[in-house]
Amino acid sequence: MNVRALPTLMLALAALVSLLMLASPAAAQDSPISAEVDYTRVALDEILTLTVTVTGSTAMPEPNLPPIDWAEIISWSQAHQITNYNNAIATKAINHYRLQPTRIGSHAIGPISVEIGGQTYETEPIEVEVTRAGTGRVSPRPAPTPFVIPGLSPADVQDAFIVSAEVDNPSPYVGQQVTYTFSFLSALGFFGRPQGYEPPAFTGFWHREDPFWRDTRDIVGTRRYRGMEVNTLIFPAVEGAVTIEPSSISVPPSVFRRGRTLETNPVELEVRPLPDGGPDDFRGAVGDYRVAARITSGAAAANEPLALSLDIAGMGNLETLPDPEMPEIPGWRSFDGESSVHTQITDGNLTGRRTVERVYVPSAPGEFTIPAIPFSFFDPFAEEYQTVLTEPIPLTVAPSSGQEAALPPSDRDEVERLGADIRHIKPVPEELRPAGQPITGGIAYRLGWAAPLAAIAVAAGLKLYGRRQRDPVEARRRAAYRNAMRAIESPGSAGPADAAGAALSAYLGDVLGQGIAGMTQAALAEALSGHGAGEVLAGRVLDALSLSEGARFAPGIDPAGDSLLEEVRQLIADLEREINS
Amino acid sequence: MGALIAAILLAALPLAAAAQGPGDLEAMAASNALYEDGRYEQAARSYQQLADKGYDDPALYYNLGNAYFKQGDLGRAILNYLRAERIAPRDGDVKANLDFARSQTLDVLESNEAPFVRFATGLLLRVTIGELGAVALALWLLFSACLLLAMIGPRHWLAWARPVTLAAAVLLMLGGGALAGRLYFDSASNEAVIVAEEVDVVSGPGSRYTPEFTLHAGAETGLMERRGAWARIALPGGSLQGWVPAADVEEVEAPRAAPSP
Numbered sequence: 001m002n003v004r005a006l007p008t009l010m011l012a013l014a015a016l017v018s019l020l021m022l023a024s025p026a027a028a029q030d031s032p033i034s035a036e037v038d039y040t041r042v043a044l045d046e047i048l049t050l051t052v053t054v055t056g057s058t059a060m061p062e063p064n065l066p067p068i069d070w071a072e073i074i075s076w077s078q079a080h081q082i083t084n085y086n087n088a089i090a091t092k093a094i095n096h097y098r099l100q101p102t103r104i105g106s107h108a109i110g111p112i113s114v115e116i117g118g119q120t121y122e123t124e125p126i127e128v129e130v131t132r133a134g135t136g137r138v139s140p141r142p143a144p145t146p147f148v149i150p151g152l153s154p155a156d157v158q159d160a161f162i163v164s165a166e167v168d169n170p171s172p173y174v175g176q177q178v179t180y181t182f183s184f185l186s187a188l189g190f191f192g193r194p195q196g197y198e199p200p201a202f203t204g205f206w207h208r209e210d211p212f213w214r215d216t217r218d219i220v221g222t223r224r225y226r227g228m229e230v231n232t233l234i235f236p237a238v239e240g241a242v243t244i245e246p247s248s249i250s251v252p253p254s255v256f257r258r259g260r261t262l263e264t265n266p267v268e269l270e271v272r273p274l275p276d277g278g279p280d281d282f283r284g285a286v287g288d289y290r291v292a293a294r295i296t297s298g299a300a301a302a303n304e305p306l307a308l309s310l311d312i313a314g315m316g317n318l319e320t321l322p323d324p325e326m327p328e329i330p331g332w333r334s335f336d337g338e339s340s341v342h343t344q345i346t347d348g349n350l351t352g353r354r355t356v357e358r359v360y361v362p363s364a365p366g367e368f369t370i371p372a373i374p375f376s377f378f379d380p381f382a383e384e385y386q387t388v389l390t391e392p393i394p395l396t397v398a399p400s401s402g403q404e405a406a407l408p409p410s411d412r413d414e415v416e417r418l419g420a421d422i423r424h425i426k427p428v429p430e431e432l433r434p435a436g437q438p439i440t441g442g443i444a445y446r447l448g449w450a451a452p453l454a455a456i457a458v459a460a461g462l463k464l465y466g467r468r469q470r471d472p473v474e475a476r477r478r479a480a481y482r483n484a485m486r487a488i489e490s491p492g493s494a495g496p497a498d499a500a501g502a503a504l505s506a507y508l509g510d511v512l513g514q515g516i517a518g519m520t521q522a523a524l525a526e527a528l529s530g531h532g533a534g535e536v537l538a539g540r541v542l543d544a545l546s547l548s549e550g551a552r553f554a555p556g557i558d559p560a561g562d563s564l565l566e567e568v569r570q571l572i573a574d575l576e577r578e579i580n581s
Numbered sequence: 582m583g584a585l586i587a588a589i590l591l592a593a594l595p596l597a598a599a600a601q602g603p604g605d606l607e608a609m610a611a612s613n614a615l616y617e618d619g620r621y622e623q624a625a626r627s628y629q630q631l632a633d634k635g636y637d638d639p640a641l642y643y644n645l646g647n648a649y650f651k652q653g654d655l656g657r658a659i660l661n662y663l664r665a666e667r668i669a670p671r672d673g674d675v676k677a678n679l680d681f682a683r684s685q686t687l688d689v690l691e692s693n694e695a696p697f698v699r700f701a702t703g704l705l706l707r708v709t710i711g712e713l714g715a716v717a718l719a720l721w722l723l724f725s726a727c728l729l730l731a732m733i734g735p736r737h738w739l740a741w742a743r744p745v746t747l748a749a750a751v752l753l754m755l756g757g758g759a760l761a762g763r764l765y766f767d768s769a770s771n772e773a774v775i776v777a778e779e780v781d782v783v784s785g786p787g788s789r790y791t792p793e794f795t796l797h798a799g800a801e802t803g804l805m806e807r808r809g810a811w812a813r814i815a816l817p818g819g820s821l822q823g824w825v826p827a828a829d830v831e832e833v834e835a836p837r838a839a840p841s842p
Contacts, residue, residue: 422678425616425647426640428609433668435637440714440764448718452725459732 032056033063033114035123042101045133047074050097052123054114063095066110070130071099101130160187162225165247165264167234173272175286175317176380177350178234180207182247182264185218185227196250196261197230204242204271205234206320212345233350235286235317236271243268274378278385281325285377287316291324293373293390296357302365302400307337310373310390313353318343324375326358329368333361362397369394473513480510481576488569500568501548504541507572511579532579540571605631613644621651639669643678650682656776656798656831658682663774663801663833670707686799693818705763713763717756724749770834773804773814777829786811786824793823804832 038049048071052063065073076097106129111122162185172178182197199211211232218225236242248263274286289312296309310324318341328334337357343350362368370393379386439445468475484507491499509515512527519527524545525538533541547564608631615624625648631641646661662679669675692699727746730738781792786808796802802814805822812830815822 420681422647422650422681423674425613425644426674428606428613429638429640432605432609432631432636432641433638435635438709438714439711440760445714445718449721452722452729456725456728456732459729463732 031121031123032116033112033121033123035063035109035112035126037109037126037128040127041129041131043131043133044101044104046101048099048101048128050099050109050126052095052097052112054093054095054116056116061114061116063112063114065097065112068099068107068109070103070105070107071101074098074100101128104130104132106130161185161251161262162227163249163262163264165244165267167244167267167269170268171270171272172236173286173378173380174236174239174274175284175378176236177287177316178205178236178269179348180232180234180244180267182230182232182249183216183227184229184249184262185216185225186251187223187225196248196252198248198250199230199232200245200247202232202234202244204236204238205244206237206317207232207234208319208345208350212348231348233345235320236269239271239273241268242271275383275385278378279374279376279387281374281387282376282378282385283322283324285316285321285375286380287314287318287377288379288381289314289316289375289377289388291373291375291388291390293370293393295393295395300362300395301398302362304400305359305361307357307359308370308393309337310356310358310375311353312356312375313351315346315349315351316377317350318352318354321354323356324373326356327371327373329360329362329370331363333363335359335361365397365399367394367396476510477513480507481572483507483510484572485569488565488572491565495551496562496565497548497551500565501545501551504544504548504568504572507575508541511575528575532581533575534578537571537574537578540567541575544568544571605634605636609641609644612648616644616648616651621648624648625652625654625657637668639665639672639675641665642668643672643675646678646682650678654776654798655682655685656774656778656800659686659799659801660774660776660831660833663772667834668709670709682799687797688800690800690802690817693820701762702766705759705766708759708763710760710763710767713756713760717753717760720749720753720756724753767834771804772833773802773812773830774833775800775802775814775825775829776831777826780825780829782814782821782823782825784823786813790824794821796825802830804830 032055033052035050035052037051039046042048052065054061054063076095106127109126109128111125113120113122115121162183164183166181166183168179168181169176180200180202182199184197211230214229214231216225216227216229218227234244244267246263246266248261250261292311292313294309294311295306297307300306308326310326312318312321312324321341323339326334335358337359339354339356341352341354343352345351372389372392374387374389376385376387378384468478484503487499487503487506494502505516508524508528512531514527516524516527521542525535525542528538528541529535544564544567548568551564608627612624612627612631615621615627625645628641628645628648632645642661642665646658646665649655649661650658659679659682662675662682665672665675666679694702724746727742727749731742731746734742775796775798778798780796782794782796783790783792800816802816803819805813805815807813807827810827811824812827813822813824814830
């Protein structure tokens, strides 16, 4: 090859590739939206499913449904599929509408539109005939819609990656095993087990933590796929409609493609409740089990422990299986022993064995029989409750070592009330209590309260009298106010001013403990001050005495009169208050 | 002083005790024999005759309650257990049988008293008026004695007489308060029991009035008044009240007279 011709050849090759690239969109001019129904003729009591598929390379807008007045849309669901083919990304949104016809007749589902990249695409109308209830269906048998990756011709394109999720039983019973399968298929060659699998949270389920994997091969259309399945065993814990969230997987990048994350559709289940009418000992076990009891350890001797093991083996959620009620043997003490569970996955089912142990201590030697132990469960396949029994275990309990004379069997037990009745009558008392007033109503009782009160009053009176007898000055002082008031109230033949002066002089004499006749005004003021009277009060006393004397020595002039008497009354009251305070 | 207290307490005992005849004890024994023989109706009649003679004995009321209970007369059984409980409030047998009989009644009657009031009332009802009265009187005598000694005794006695008097005063206030509370409770109490098997409580004293609710034997109510052949009752809390035939309800604390010699 001529080296100088190489650039020309390269340019020609580039032009050829460019032409190929430009030609691709022309090949992809098919409408990105398609619609189909599962039946073109349905009865009124049937459900019609309308599937609208939108493909493209970007986020999928929701299709616009025309008004449908002859049916009611009772549900809608959407699933997404992402395909990577040689770095060309294609997405597919599959919308399922469930229609409940409401009118008989020939109807049409008008064009369904979607707007992608500023351009509006529409489907062709779909004819549907609705017949009366009870008539048959007619399927349109539509041709499958090709899945188009933009930039590639439909003939060349198959999905490069396919992810999906499903369950093996969409309507299980509560507690019944369900297998959740995540499937990953690759048309680009199998590259080993991807590490980026993210399982859903399994909200509303108990699930086993260690899923089991399986390599798969498949042919879809004309392409061969290799991939794997991840199976997780789940057990519904709640009743009703439950949705398992989408799971996802990360495809690592390589030389030929970008890394990306693919997500499955959510999976919906309708969990059925267990039927009524379970046995009394039913504690929620669901599956298929068998039981066996055995003495596992210990000697069958009095006062020595022996262990009874109950094995529950079979298929079901053994890890959360409730323990059965172990028998109680009269006269034997019993204690909880160890429990263990061993499970494995056999043919896709959780199987294994759960062992419950109870330790017994026989109290006395003798012949005993450990009774059959029942275990009830719900068999979801037979859809009925079943009860299985262990075999009774005959047992000879020997005397304990060192116990030559066997102790009598212990009958200690909780006291159980068998009946209830009133307590029995009382015997005849030594004497019958007669009716009558209570003790508090008797005269003697009241005297018991009154006598001490009288004694206290007498004692107080005697004490007061004795105190006065011992201190005449004090007695005069205590009586001074009363005597002065009495003299003012009854002035007698003397004039008011004279009576006022006499009363005040007598009061002062009693209070001060000495007569005031002959005392100077200064001495009187000093004596009053010594007994607590203030200057103002002392001044009022001196003024009152002066007015009284003036009236007495000048009888023709009695300017004070009754007002002086009133002033002296007030003055004595003030003195009494001030001196005593 | 101790001798004085004892003399006063002895003098305060009901003088009517002397009126009891030996025949009454024999009648009580005969009643018990009838009961043991399963002849509850005759036993109840015999017990009732003794009670009607004026005896107020807890054993008598208790046995009478038992005899009525065995006949299925729940109302009169509860009535007599309540009478026994008033006299012997701490008797375990009385309480057990009263509780058992109450558990058989058909009407649920809830008291709306405050918890503290219910607690205090329950404490007060654990003792009789006689017991409370004796305690209060003893405290009063102690207080009076201390006070008298402080007043008229030698001056050096004051050192111990003052604190003892103060302590006695505090105890006296507690005892006196309890006695006053119990006396008030007894004077204000109008407890009664429905003795008819079923009775319609009507809105007025007559059968022509509207029935408002129905009570059954053993329902414990308050008796508010009697008017002719009708009695006005009120349920605990006072929210429901009405009239019933007077023969269908009996007071727990009926006025009694001492037995005649």
